[in-house]
Amino acid sequence: MSNSQPQVEYVAHTRIGEKGQLTIPKQYRDELGLDTGAPVAVLRIGEGLMLIPEQNRFRILCDSIASVLARRQLSPADLLETLPEARQRVFARRYPELATREGGSRRGKRH
Numbered sequence: 001m002s003n004s005q006p007q008v009e010y011v012a013h014t015r016i017g018e019k020g021q022l023t024i025p026k027q028y029r030d031e032l033g034l035d036t037g038a039p040v041a042v043l044r045i046g047e048g049l050m051l052i053p054e055q056n057r058f059r060i061l062c063d064s065i066a067s068v069l070a071r072r073q074l075s076p077a078d079l080l081e082t083l084p085e086a087r088q089r090v091f092a093r094r095y096p097e098l099a100t101r102e103g104g105s106r107r108g109k110r111h
Helices: 026-033 054-071 076-081 085-094 096-101
Strands: 040-045 048-053
Touching: 040 054, 048 054, 076 085, 085 096
Parallel strands: none
Antiparallel strands: 040 048
């Protein structure tokens, strides 16, 4: 969307079809780059629904992660160094019996 267009607009109305499908007006599909089959997140906010194109949600998530890494002055290499320990914690939480039996470490063991 260009900066001259309002960020919040009221769509007069649309109808939900027999199979629960909702038609998004062509103007908005074109402006947002939504083609047939484009993934859209549906958020419930009180008595309303908000539709967010997945590419926007993913971009927002990436921007948020990049911001946190920048504030903490972490590089991608710093983050990657934490993966082995994080994997062990997830494994222990997901498979507590195996983690206890194997001493919590799976390094070098492939099943």
